[in-house]
Amino acid sequence: MAGGKTVLVVGVTGSGKTCLIRRLKRKIFKAKKKHDFHTTETSGFVPTKIGEDSFGEVGGKLQPLWLDYAQDVSGIIYVIDARAHGRLTQTAVYAHQLREQTQVPLILYVRRAKNMHDCKRILNQWLLDDFRFICALDGYDCDLEEIHSFVKSLP
Ligand SMILES: Nc1nc2c(ncn2[C@@H]2O[C@H](COP(=O)(O)OP(=O)(O)OP(=O)(O)O)[C@@H](O)[C@H]2O)c(=O)[nH]1
Numbered sequence: 001m002a003g004g005k006t007v008l009v010v011g012v013t014g015s016g017k018t019c020l021i022r023r024l025k026r027k028i029f030k031a032k033k034k035h036d037f038h039t040t041e042t043s044g045f046v047p048t049k050i051g052e053d054s055f056g057e058v059g060g061k062l063q064p065l066w067l068d069y070a071q072d073v074s075g076i077i078y079v080i081d082a083r084a085h086g087r088l089t090q091t092a093v094y095a096h097q098l099r100e101q102t103q104v105p106l107i108l109y110v111r112r113a114k115n116m117h118d119c120k121r122i123l124n125q126w127l128l129d130d131f132r133f134i135c136a137l138d139g140y141d142c143d144l145e146e147i148h149s150f151v152k153s154l155p
C-alpha cells in the first residue's frame, strides 16, 4: 500500500503510550513544560495522524482486545515503563502473547531504564532479550528517530 503506515501502540496502563504519541506529534524531544506530560487514562482506541502515518493507542485497560486491533496494522510499538516493577511480569506475559499471536513486526519501547545495561538486564530477566527494542533513557533524544526508522522499515 502506498502512503502512510498504521502503527498500533500498546502497553499496560500508565506505561507512557499517550505521552510518547504526543512527543511524536509535537516533535518534543525533551519535556519542556509540565503539562506536556499531563494525561488521563485513555479509554478505547485513539488514532493520531502524524505526517502520513497513523499511530493508534489502545488503552492499557483494553488489553484483551490488543490482538483484535493488531489485525490490520503495519507494526506494533509495545511501551514498557522499566521502573513500574509491579507491572513487569504482566508486561512480559502480554508481550510474549502478542508476539506469538501475530506476525506483525513488534518493537519494545523501554522507557526510564537507568542505563543501557539496566535495560538489557530487565529484558533478559523477563526473557524479552530476543525482541527488537528501543531503550529510551532519560535525556536521550534519539528515541523518536529510532521510532521513525522502525516505522519506515515496516512493509
Ligand atoms: N516526564 C515524563 N513523564 C511521562 C512520560 N511518559 C509518561 N509519563 C508519565 O506517566 C504517566 C502515564 O503516562 P501515559 O502516557 O498517560 O500512559 P498510558 O500508557 O497512555 O496509560 P493508559 O492510557 O492509561 O493506558 C503520565 O501522566 C506522565 O506523568 C515521559 O516521557 N516523560
Ligand SMILES: [Mg+2]
Pocket (backbone or CB within 6 Å): 017, 018, 019, 039, 040, 041, 042, 057, 059
Ligand atoms: Mg493513554
